[in-house]
Amino acid sequence: xxxxxxxxxxxxxxxxxxxxxxxxxxxxxxxxxxxxxxxxxxxxxxxxxxxxxxxxxxxxxxxxxxxxxxxxxxxxxxxxxxxxxxxxxxxxxxxxxxxxxxxxxxxxxxxxxxxxxxxxxxxxxxxxxxxxxxxxxxxxxxxxxxxxxxxxxxxxxxxxxxxxxxxxxxxxxxxxxxxxxxxxxxxxxxxxxxxxxxxxxxxxxxxxxxxxxxxxxxxxxxxxxxxxxxxxxxxxxxxxxxxxxxxxxxxxxxxxxxxxxxxxxxxxxxxxxxxxxxxxxxxxxxxxxxxxxxxxxxxxxxxxxxxxxxxxxxxxxxxxxxxxxxxxxxxxxxxxxxxxx
Numbered sequence: 001x002x003x004x005x006x007x008x009x010x011x012x013x014x015x016x017x018x019x020x021x022x023x024x025x026x027x028x029x030x031x032x033x034x035x036x037x038x039x040x041x042x043x044x045x046x047x048x049x050x051x052x053x054x055x056x057x058x059x060x061x062x063x064x065x066x067x068x069x070x071x072x073x074x075x076x077x078x079x080x081x082x083x084x085x086x087x088x089x090x091x092x093x094x095x096x097x098x099x100x101x102x103x104x105x106x107x108x109x110x111x112x113x114x115x116x117x118x119x120x121x122x123x124x125x126x127x128x129x130x131x132x133x134x135x136x137x138x139x140x141x142x143x144x145x146x147x148x149x150x151x152x153x154x155x156x157x158x159x160x161x162x163x164x165x166x167x168x169x170x171x172x173x174x175x176x177x178x179x180x181x182x183x184x185x186x187x188x189x190x191x192x193x194x195x196x197x198x199x200x201x202x203x204x205x206x207x208x209x210x211x212x213x214x215x216x217x218x219x220x221x222x223x224x225x226x227x228x229x230x231x232x233x234x235x236x237x238x239x240x241x242x243x244x245x246x247x248x249x250x251x252x253x254x255x256x257x258x259x260x261x262x263x264x265x266x267x268x269x270x271x272x273x274x275x276x277x278x279x280x281x282x283x284x285x286x287x288x289x290x291x292x293x294x295x296x297x298x299x300x301x302x303x304x305x306x307x308x309x310x311x312x313x314x315x316x317x318x319x320x321x322x323x324x325x326x327x328x329x330x331x332x333x334x335x336x337x338x339x340x341x
Contacts, residue, residue: 001025001026001027002025002026002027002080002081002314002315002318002320003026003027003029003078003079003080003081004020004026004027004028004029004079004080004081004082004083004314005028005029005030005031005032005075005076005078005079005081005082005083006020006028006030006031006032006048006083006085007032007072007075007076007082007083007084007085007086007094008032008084008085008086008087008090009031009032009033009039009040009043009048009050009085010039010085010087011171011173011303012085012108012303012306012307012310013031013083013085014031014039014042014043015272015273015275015303015304015307016083016085016307016310016311017031017043017046017048018046018272019307019308019310019311019331019334019335020083020311020314021046021048022334022335023311023330023331023334024330024334025315025320025321025330026311026314028048028049029049029075029078029079030048030049030050030051030069030075030078030079031043031048031049031050031051032050032051032052032053032072032075033050033052034052034053034054035057035060036060036061036064036066040061040064040066041064041066043066044065044066044067049069049075050066050067050068050069051068051069051070051071051072051074051075052068052071052072053071053072054071055068055070055071076097076098076101076103077101079103080103080104080318081103081104081105081106081314081317081318082098082103082104082105082106083105083106083310083314084098084105084106084107084108085108087110088108088110088111089110089111091107091108091110091111091115092111092112092115095107095115095134098133098134099133102133103133104132104133104134104317104318105133105134105135106120106134106135106136106137106310106313106314106317107134107135107136107137108136108137108139108306109136109137109138109139109140109142109143109197109306110139111136113136113197113200115134115136116132116134116135116136117132117134118132118134118135118136119135119136119137119138119197119200119201120135120136120137120138120201120309120312120313120316121137121138121143121146121147121150121201121309122246122308122309122312122313122316122324122327122328122331123146123147123150123151123244123246123324123328124146124150124201124202125201126312126316126324126327127316127322127324129313129316129317130316130317130319130322131319132317133317135313135316135317137306137309137310137313138197138198138200138201138306138309139194139197139306140220140300140301140302140303140304140305140306141165141167141194141211141220141222141300141302142194142197142198142201143300143305143306143309144220144222144279144298144300144305145161145163145194145198145207145209145222145224146198146201146202147244147246147247147279148224148247148279148281148296148298149161149198149202149205149207149226150202151240151241151244151247152226152228152237152240152294153202153205155232155236155237155240156228156229156230156232157228157229157230158205158206158226158227158228158229159206159226159227159228159229159292160205160206160207160226160227161195161205161206161207161208161224161225161226161227162207162208162209162224162225162226163194163195163207163208163209163210163222163223163224163225164209164210164211164212164222164223165192165194165209165210165211165212165220165221165222166211166212166214166220166221166222166223167186167211167212167213167214167220167302168213168214168216168217168218168219168220168302169213169214169215169216169217170217171217171302171303172217172218174217178215179213179214179215180215181215182215183212183213183214183215184212184213184214185211185212186211186212186213187211190208190210191207191208191209191210192209192210192211193209194209194211195207195208195209216259218259218260218262218263218301219259219262219263219276219280219299219300219301219302220299220300220302221259221297221298221299221300222297222298222299222300223295223297224294224295224296224297224298225293225294225295226293226294226295227292227293227294228292228293228294229292230292231291231292232288232291232292232294233288233291234286234287234288237286237288237294238283238286241281241286242341244339245278245328245329245332245337245339246277246278246279246305246308246328246332246337246339247278247279247281247339248276248278248279248280248281248339248340248341249281249282249283249339249340249341250262250280250281250282250283250299250340250341251283251341252283252284254341256282257282259299262276262280262299263276263301265340266301266340269340273303273304275301275303275304275307276299276300276301276304276305276340277301277304277305277307277308277335277337278305278337278339278340279298279299279300279305280298280299280300280301280340281296281297281298282296282297282298282299283341285297307335308328308331308332308335308337311327311331311334311335312324312327312328312331315327315330
């Protein structure tokens with residue numbers, strides 16, 4: 001069993017912890033919190049050993065009825081792999097600690113590529129991870145872009161990509177952020193960071209991205225245009241998506257035309273936390289013009305799509321499963337991830 005420590009038990013960390021616990025070859029040896037919170041109670045409910053950075057706060061946790069197993073250093077020393085799910089920028093500060101301990105660690109997309117020196121996506125570069133001490137799972141938006149672009153590149157070749165990210169304003173529980181009544185260019189300059197981020201995984205792709213933030217919390221929406229190298233048809237593209245285990249088709253017959261309706265659908269499916277782990281490509285939007293010009297809309301759940309990628313990254317770093325398709329199959333099966341549509 002691969003011993004996994006989750007350093008940072010928040011939006012991503014709590015999801016990764018549950019995903020690790022579901023795997024047949026992994027175990028959660030601990031999660032960390034800095035203060036008493038709702039997530040700390042959930043960790044207790046799940047039975048995850050809880051560690052804190054400052055043991056002087058232990059009485060506060062215990063007064064709240066939450067047992068503290070020890071300090072974070074003890075958790076890190078016991079792990080085979082550390083998933084750093086701390087807020088953006090904190091992972092960079094944590095890296096020297098992991099380096100000193102000689103531990104493998106996975107960072108999230110909130111960190112710069114340089115923090116790990118290697119950026120990961122299970123379908124695109126799984127086998128390149130072995131031998132690295134550190135890896136970074138690219139951001140939710142970049143993960144969604146990599147899945148679609150890599151699949152299209154493998155099937156037809158991609159000449160260039162132009163994509164617009166319509167980003168959610170904040171996660172559902174983040175009451176301190178906005179915007180409330182605005183559409184904010186993020187950034188106003190072009191390109192946004194998503195294109196260069198994608199090139200850390202797919203360096204040969206010619207891509208320009210634009211981004212804006214809108215007043216919603218459920219998901220991001222992408223508008224994607226690609227020029228392909230080989231002529232194809234809409235039916236052939238749909239077959240590529242149907243055969244991809246982490247691309248789901250939002251069928252026209254479902255009547256779903258918004259992020260809110262898609263979230264309701266995942267909730268009705270009984271998905272944990274209404275998570276959409278896969279890309280939600282709107283079937284009706286998939287278009288091929290003049291044989292080589294591709295268009296689509298896709299929904300990306302910012303809280304969830306990087307979760308299975310973290311699981312595959314654990315196996316890739318440790319080297320226990322050599323075949324990416326086998327790891328992806330194991331991860332999906334343990335999560336119950338059967339792509340929608």
